[in-house]
Amino acid sequence: KLLKIAVIPGDGIGLEVMPYGVRCLEAAAKVFGLSLEFEHFDFASCDYYEKHGDMLPSDWKETLLKFDAIYFGAVGMPDQVPDHVSLWGSLLKFRREFDQYINLRPCRLMPGVKSPLANKKPGDIDFWVVRENTEGEYSSIGGKIFEGTDRETVVQETVMTRVGVDRVLRYAFNLAQSRPKKKLTSATKSNGISITMPYWDSRVKEMSSSYSDVSVEKYHIDILTAHFVQRPEIFDVVVGSNLFGDIMSDLGPACTGTIGIAPSGNLNPEGKFPSLFEPVHGSAPDIFGKGIANPIGMIWAGQMMLEHFGFSEAAAAVLKSIEIVLGRSDLEVMTADMGGKGNTQTLGEAVEKEILAF
Amino acid sequence: KLLKIAVIPGDGIGLEVMPYGVRCLEAAAKVFGLSLEFEHFDFASCDYYEKHGDMLPSDWKETLLKFDAIYFGAVGMPDQVPDHVSLWGSLLKFRREFDQYINLRPCRLMPGVKSPLANKKPGDIDFWVVRENTEGEYSSIGGKIFEGTDRETVVQETVMTRVGVDRVLRYAFNLAQSRPKKKLTSATKSNGISITMPYWDSRVKEMSSSYSDVSVEKYHIDILTAHFVQRPEIFDVVVGSNLFGDIMSDLGPACTGTIGIAPSGNLNPEGKFPSLFEPVHGSAPDIFGKGIANPIGMIWAGQMMLEHFGFSEAAAAVLKSIEIVLGRSDLEVMTADMGGKGNTQTLGEAVEKEILAF
Numbered sequence A, B: 001k002l003l004k005i006a007v008i009p010g011d012g013i014g015l016e017v018m019p020y021g022v023r024c025l026e027a028a029a030k031v032f033g034l035s036l037e038f039e040h041f042d043f044a045s046c047d048y049y050e051k052h053g054d055m056l057p058s059d060w061k062e063t064l065l066k067f068d069a070i071y072f073g074a075v076g077m078p079d080q081v082p083d084h085v086s087l088w089g090s091l092l093k094f095r096r097e098f099d100q101y102i103n104l105r106p107c108r109l110m111p112g113v114k115s116p117l118a119n120k121k122p123g124d125i126d127f128w129v130v131r132e133n134t135e136g137e138y139s140s141i142g143g144k145i146f147e148g149t150d151r152e153t154v155v156q157e158t159v160m161t162r163v164g165v166d167r168v169l170r171y172a173f174n175l176a177q178s179r180p181k182k183k184l185t186s187a188t189k190s191n192g193i194s195i196t197m198p199y200w201d202s203r204v205k206e207m208s209s210s211y212s213d214v215s216v217e218k219y220h221i222d223i224l225t226a227h228f229v230q231r232p233e234i235f236d237v238v239v240g241s242n243l244f245g246d247i248m249s250d251l252g253p254a255c256t257g258t259i260g261i262a263p264s265g266n267l268n269p270e271g272k273f274p275s276l277f278e279p280v281h282g283s284a285p286d287i288f289g290k291g292i293a294n295p296i297g298m299i300w301a302g303q304m305m306l307e308h309f310g311f312s313e314a315a316a317a318v319l320k321s322i323e324i325v326l327g328r329s330d331l332e333v334m335t336a337d338m339g340g341k342g343n344t345q346t347l348g349e350a351v352e353k354e355i356l357a358f
């Protein structure tokens, strides 16, 4: 089986970590005899925008539809292009138009990585965030009235559909069912946000009757973020709206030491459209150009891609290689975000070498 | 100067912590010769709702307008009344109709309280969250269409006005200006939420030109929650929308050990309407009835009330008394959320005793 991968490094440190992501995938392909085909694209970047006045070429959809997967770095350089323009012109467009309705993100405390939380060891934090990825608070509908006056008012809609809510919940329930703890936590804010959030709750309640073996808890997002910090070990699968999933999947990885290692799969589970795999971190303009970005998030995203397309053995080897390198805690190799003195290259090559040794 | 205080314990542990809040205020009044007048009300509770079919009597506004301040416990018993009904029928109504447009919440690591974050000591975490408290995501506008079908869709509006955004920003800028660090952090999510959040950013930018001595940073809420956990010492004053302020003011106090000690002022700075003071924690049905709730959030909210109305000496004494009792870290006195074996009474009375000793 040939896997066709569109490589889009994007902006900032996306450009720096992508080469190591690709090298690790190539290493896995070599060791496990996989057929991976890569094609690189320079669109979906602010440089491309400056040259062409748009984030994407007009035929982007036909172009990318030829691929099984998009391997994506990061996008956004707010000094060049406003963030909402660059993001709605690229990543958020992919998610929406390729119906990547599941955003799946592991939060796992890895060996060798120090949690900012006191007294946590590997195994204590190990859960998945399942995020709705196409609707909700990221609606792009709304506008401004009475501009420039004292009555100036802006509105933006949050939109939830039964189809959209039910399919992400079903995915999350199934995932919870496949895990030993079989526990699902739903994040809402039904006391404050009085229409959309109680609707989400009602869909959770309805669906839970078909999953009697899954225990369901719901929390308001405010206190849920407190629990992430105070007792992360209680979570197994956490599901939330586009915005709440976004917040939880930065906070969760932060509790596991660094968001630099966290990966993310933007999935169209039916495979009708390409799925997209990216690190959770962004383009990080503040450290761009220094070569010190953590490449693990990018590499782990590649690992999620292998797993998603059924290359389980190769996926397991890549994950193991990441764990071995991190577990060694070699400060000469580890990047600054994990307290090390190494850089993108030292860490990326260390993982590549481990994979090749399989 | 006589301070007229409406006491509304509400639901759940609100009923259990309120007596100690009032006793501590009475103690401060005695020691510092203040004239405080208390009147108790049973409305704004789910029990009241069950009896009267509404959270409030029809004349609630006239009744409460006679007071300078509302001393509020907590509201919500989701098994009795759905949360959005109980909250929009009471607390959120007070905030909106009494134009308490500032929600002010300290995040401070207190002596004797253990942070869940590694290696933090008192002084390391010390910032204010300033939350917009009347509009934004808590709009209550929206609805449902195609109910019960596959096309079922719910929408809810986020509404921001120039008046609403500017006044909370001005308050936050002024507060930052009054502090040694003079630093303001603004929380938005302009890359994803493309209309309201860039608008907030633009108002911050506009206003910052009148506060050249205040340094301004902005973060997207997702990475900001990560910074709360990874480097809380960088914050001084953090300002955000109704929802983002809500999240930050649970997460912040959680990072300082327990949300059980965190207070909150819902301020109408002009004093045209009563301001409302409450603990950050909610009604906590899970521990209600056991007498183990932490009373410090309630007592500290009373302290904020004294401060707000200019009784600075008494306010300082109450804060000091809280610090002394917590700093003692007497496990027989401290409540379970802080690792102690004491209860609401032991802790509440310990603080009262300290105040009386001033």
Ligand SMILES: CC(C)[C@H](C(=O)O)[C@@H](O)C(=O)O
Pocket: A191, A192, A222, B076, B087, B092, B246, B280, B282
């Ligand atoms: C109870 C709830 C509506 C409220 C809010 O979201 O504002 C609470 O969480 C708070 O922070 O005061």
Ligand SMILES: CC(C)[C@H](C(=O)O)[C@@H](O)C(=O)O
Pocket: A076, A087, A092, A246, A280, A282, B191, B192, B222
């Ligand atoms: C860059 C931004 C639009 C994006 C999001 O909010 O979805 C990012 O934070 C993420 O989590 O993938």
